[in-house]
Amino acid sequence: MIPTMILKHLAALVGCDTQNPPRDIGANHDIFKYIGSVLAGKDFSVSVADHGRGRVSYLAKRGDPKVLFNVHLDTVPIGAGWTRPPLKLTLEGSRAFGRGCCDIKGAAAVLLAIAEASDQPIAILFSTDEEGAEGCCVDEFSQSLPAGSYQVVVVAEPTECKAVLAHRGYLSVLGEFHGKPGHSSTPRTLIDNANHQAALWACNAIQYAASEAALGRGLCFNIGSMSGGTSSNVIAAKSNVHWSARLPPGGDTSVALSAICNATDASKTASWNARFEGPPLPADASAVTPTQDFCDRHSLEIGTPVDYWTEASLFSAAGHPAMVLGPGNIEQAHVADEWVNIKQLMRAARIYDGLLKETHQ
Secondary structure: OHHHHHHHHHHHHHOOOOEOOOOOOOOOOHHHHHHHHHHOOOOOEEEEEEOOOOOEEEEEEEOOOOEEEEEEOOEOOOOOOOOOOOOOOEEEOOEEEOOOHHHHHHHHHHHHHHHHHOOOOEEEEEEOOHHHOOOHHHHHHHHHOOOOOOOEEEEOOOOOOOEEOOEOEEEEEEEEEEOOOOEOOOOOHHHHOHHHHHHHHHHHHHHHHHHHHHOOOOOEEEEEEEEEOOOOOEOOOEEEEEEEEEEOOOOOHHHHHHHHHOOOHHHHHEEEEEEEEEOOEOOOHHHHHHHHHHHHHOOOOEOOOEOOOOOHHHHHHOOOOEEEOOOOOHHHOOOOOOEEEHHHHHHHHHHHHHHHHHOOO
């Protein structure tokens, strides 16, 4: 029954539009109504926290579980290029297509099937703001979660069902450089032009990132967008940049933020807004030991550190052992015709169900 139940739940979840943006999701959204209908009569206690602006945490808990599973229900926007209906589950051979199938409604469907098919203790935290680079739901929940509540937190992002214990941190920063407008024929244009200031900063920031990479510290830096000015003969009064950086495990987001923002004297004319600061996993190098021990006890296959960021680091920063373990491959996420291998869903079901049973023997 489990395979049929998983695909039934996945079809329902994919059919719920949870694109982020616009993140038009509230506590009464259809996706929560569906989850509630699946869990009804199964002895679950449900706690819902609506943080506003489409940020909802939905904790379903039965009994006294030793493992907490976390899945986000929001997806990236549908985008262009689809050859299959994005909000309808399509099955072709071993693949299930639809927005969110891989990232990460497939894992949510697996957990719902396990919850429905058994009466064993289980805890699932559903959230809705991961794709918007906020992490408010998990951050608020993990900060309020008493230490020792769970042996481990499993964040079900796609890892091909391997336990990932380390990944990069993530910074997303908006900057605005401020110049003094005027006619471009004046000599002061070289220093008063906001576009010039942004360009000088960009060159130094890139050199800083390259030097970090040369030293083996592996900082990934990307300027995603730059814009400013009005005309070639007018000194630009403003120049906007939006950049991101990904830090290796053990890196300090505050150090990287300061170093990049202050990469040049031109930075003094800029104002910075760190839209998101996500620490690496583990947040503290010593925190990997209890998670490693958990994996060893339960014979979980450990994968190599990954370059993408997950909310496992927010649990880790709050002092909770955390790992990333879910069905699918990250290369199948965020793309047109997003898909997940059905065999991966079944493997995840076996692993999750096994963990629940082993931790309650």
